[in-house]
Amino acid sequence: MFFRLFWTFLKIGTFTLGGGYAMLPLIQKEVVDTRHWIDEPEFLNMIALAQAAPGIIAVNSAIFIGYRVYGWRGLIAAVLGAVLPSFCIILAIAALFRDYKDLPAVEAVFRGVRPAVVALIAAPLFKMTRNALRATTPTWDAGSSSRSQTAPANASQDAPSQATTATWDAGSSSRSQTAPAIASSDALLPKKRFRLSTFDFRLLYLLLPLTAALLIWLAGVSPVLIILCAILITLILTALHTHYMRKRLKTRSRL
Amino acid sequence: MTTLLALFVSFFRIGLFGFGGGYAILSLIQYEVEAHAWMTPQEFTDIVAISQMTPGPIGINAATYVGYTAAGLPGSCVATFAIILPSLIIMLVISRLYIRLSERFADNPYYRNTMTVLRFTVLGLIAAAALLLITPANFIDAYSWLLFAAVFLLTLLPALTKNKSDVVSFLTHPITLIVLAGCAGYLIYG
Numbered sequence: 001m002f003f004r005l006f007w008t009f010l011k012i013g014t015f016t017l018g019g020g021y022a023m024l025p026l027i028q029k030e031v032v033d034t035r036h037w038i039d040e041p042e043f044l045n046m047i048a049l050a051q052a053a054p055g056i057i058a059v060n061s062a063i064f065i066g067y068r069v070y071g072w073r074g075l076i077a078a079v080l081g082a083v084l085p086s087f088c089i090i091l092a093i094a095a096l097f098r099d100y101k102d103l104p105a106v107e108a109v110f111r112g113v114r115p116a117v118v119a120l121i122a123a124p125l126f127k128m129t130r131n132a133l134r135a136t137t138p139t140w141d142a143g144s145s146s147r148s149q150t151a152p153a154n155a156s157q158d159a160p161s162q163a164t165t166a167t168w169d170a171g172s173s174s175r176s177q178t179a180p181a182i183a184s185s186d187a188l189l190p191k192k193r194f195r196l197s198t199f200d201f202r203l204l205y206l207l208l209p210l211t212a213a214l215l216i217w218l219a220g221v222s223p224v225l226i227i228l229c230a231i232l233i234t235l236i237l238t239a240l241h242t243h244y245m246r247k248r249l250k251t252r253s254r255l
Numbered sequence: 256m257t258t259l260l261a262l263f264v265s266f267f268r269i270g271l272f273g274f275g276g277g278y279a280i281l282s283l284i285q286y287e288v289e290a291h292a293w294m295t296p297q298e299f300t301d302i303v304a305i306s307q308m309t310p311g312p313i314g315i316n317a318a319t320y321v322g323y324t325a326a327g328l329p330g331s332c333v334a335t336f337a338i339i340l341p342s343l344i345i346m347l348v349i350s351r352l353y354i355r356l357s358e359r360f361a362d363n364p365y366y367r368n369t370m371t372v373l374r375f376t377v378l379g380l381i382a383a384a385a386l387l388l389i390t391p392a393n394f395i396d397a398y399s400w401l402l403f404a405a406v407f408l409l410t411l412l413p414a415l416t417k418n419k420s421d422v423v424s425f426l427t428h429p430i431t432l433i434v435l436a437g438c439a440g441y442l443i444y445g
Contacts, residue, residue, distance in 0.1 A: 011430065013310065013311055013312075014310050014311075015310060015429070015430045015433055015434075016310055016311055016312065017309075017310055017433060021381065021384035021385075023312070024381065025410075025429045026429045026430065029428060029429050041370075041374055044373070044374040044377045044378070045353070045370050045373055045374060045377075047377045047380070047381070048373040048374075048376065048377045048380075049346075049349050049350075049353060050346070051377075051380060053342065053345050053346050053349055054270065054271055054272060054273050054274050054341060054342065054345060055270050055271075055273055055314075055338075055339070055341055055342030055345070055346070056270075056273070056280065056312045056313075056314035056315060056338070056339070056342060057312070058311075058312035058315075059312060059314075059315070059339050059342050059343075059346075060342050060346045063342060063343060063346040063347065063350065064346060064349070064350045064353075067346075067347060067350045067351075067354075068350060068354065075343075075347070079339065079343070082311075082312070083311075083312075083315055083335065083339065085310055085311055086309065086310055086311020086312060086315045086316050086319070087311075087315065087319050087331070087335055089309050089310060089311065090305070090306075090309060090311075090315075090316050090319040090320050090323070090331075091319060091323060091328070091331055093305060093309065093320075094319070094320050094323040094324065094331070095323065098301075100305065100308075101301065101304045101305050101308055104445065105441060105445055106308060107308075107444070108440050108441045108443070108444035108445035109437040109438075109440045109441050109445075110307075110308050110437075110440065111395060111399070111440045111443070111444045112402060112436045112437050112438070112439045112440015112441065112443065112444070113433055113436050113437050113440060114388075114393040114394075114399070115393060115394055115399040115400065115402045115403040115406070115436070116402055116403070116406040116432060116433060116435075116436030117388070117433070118385055118388045118389060118393065118394075118403060119402075119403045119404075119405075119406035119407040119410065120406060120410060120429050120432060120433070121381060121384055121385040121388070122381075122382070122385040122407065123406070123407045123410035123411055124410065125378060125381060125382060125385075126411070126414070127414055128378060128381075129378055132374050132375060132378060135374070136371055136374075205371070205372075205375045206375070208372060208375040208376050208378075208379060209375050209376065209377075209378035209379030209380075209382060210379065211379065212376050212378075212379025212380060212382075212383065213379040213380070213382040213383040213386065215379075215383075216379070216380065216383035216387070217382075217383045217386045217387060222274070223380045223383070224274045226376060226379075226380070227373065227376060227377075227380075230372050230373060230376045231369055231372075231373070233372075234365075234368045234369045234372045235365055235368075235369065237368075238364050238365050238368045238369075239365075241364075242364060
């Protein structure tokens with residue numbers, strides 16, 4: 001396991017050209033698709049944590065995955081694998097060929113690689129969006145569906161897996177009497193995703209990446225700030241929503 | 256010895272306050288390098304170019320290079336270790352916290368909502384990273400866009416054709432595509 005982690009991150013480290021986000025398609029392919037060490041929702045959460053923490057995103061990701069998969073030893077293997085190729089190559093360049101970057105052949109190769117890296121970062125977005133939607137179960141109830149138009153972050157009762165969906169349904173059976181039919185029926189059939197007859201509230205979640213991308217791209221907002229704001233707003237909205245639901249349950253039990 | 260200590264302190268600080276990765280870290284390194292007069296501004300510009308033209312994370316590349324220029328092989332080891340040490344500590348705490356939280360609070364609405372929202376926000380971050388890389392420096396002519404379209408379509412090929420054979424998955428592996436794009440670049444511009 002130690003060597004498998006080391007080898008995987010050595011490969012990833014060697015072919016990361018352009019830093020940071022260029023590493024993500026490689027990690028996704030090797031760690032999520034091929035080895036199945038972590039699943040895709042967790043992969044996306046990992047990116048958020050690696051971005052929010054200080055330091056180099058690639059190293060942060062290696063630390064998280066290594067530790068998640070194989071504890072301490074995994075952490076050391078993954079970090080060594082991710083750092084060694086670039087360390088050795090830079091050392092060789094600094095010591096031996098300082099005019100490496102002036103070679104016309106190197107510049108030509110990189111002219112070809114740069115647009116390819118952009119495509120590699122952008123292309124998996126479709127699949128990732130679909131999988132992120134799939135991992136989210138829409139279980140809105142009457143209380144939040146009206147408010148969710150303005151705040152897509154306010155999904156208090158989304159369940160990450162079918163198992164928790166079942167417990168939620170059992171626990172709130174009294175509540176679902178007033179909830180719209182969409183919420184309960186979709187929660188029972190999480191596989192049936194896009195029906196034209198009913199609006200899937202999960203699609204509101206897509207406003208999140210859209211806003212985040214536009215804020216970073218056009219307004220130059222720092223991604224770290226966006227992640228921290230997203231966490232803060234979600235916690236506040238969840239607190240408000242839980243408070244609201246509790247109050248409603250109380251008034252109903254009094255009736 | 257004092258140089259090594261200064262390198263360690265400087266790069267530890269860079270690792271600790273380098274939020275946002277890559278280019279954000281380069282500006283911090285530039286500040287430290289100029290404060291200690293480890294290299295000239297011209298040399299630092301070279302580092303940026305070299306970091307982008309070699310595999311690996313830009314922060315690691317720059318740290319190794321500055322360390323080597325300032326104090327040889329020991330310097331490069333110290334600088335590289337110092338820049339990942341804060342990440343190591345902080346990310347370890349975060350990973351442990353995440354693993355423990357995901358077990359204990361699987362049903363907690365606060366935890367679940369935060370993770371769901373983060374999942375979708377990150378999609379936006381990735382999209383922004385791709386959009387920010389579409390610059391005149393990266394896309395110099397029509398060939399660049401052709402390569403971009405080719406790689407984009409090849410990456411989507413397995414999903415579009417529902418073909419999961421070994422040949423297709425080898426052809427659409429990011430490493431294969433990067434190597435092919437490098438060869439194409441050499442043929443077109445070399």
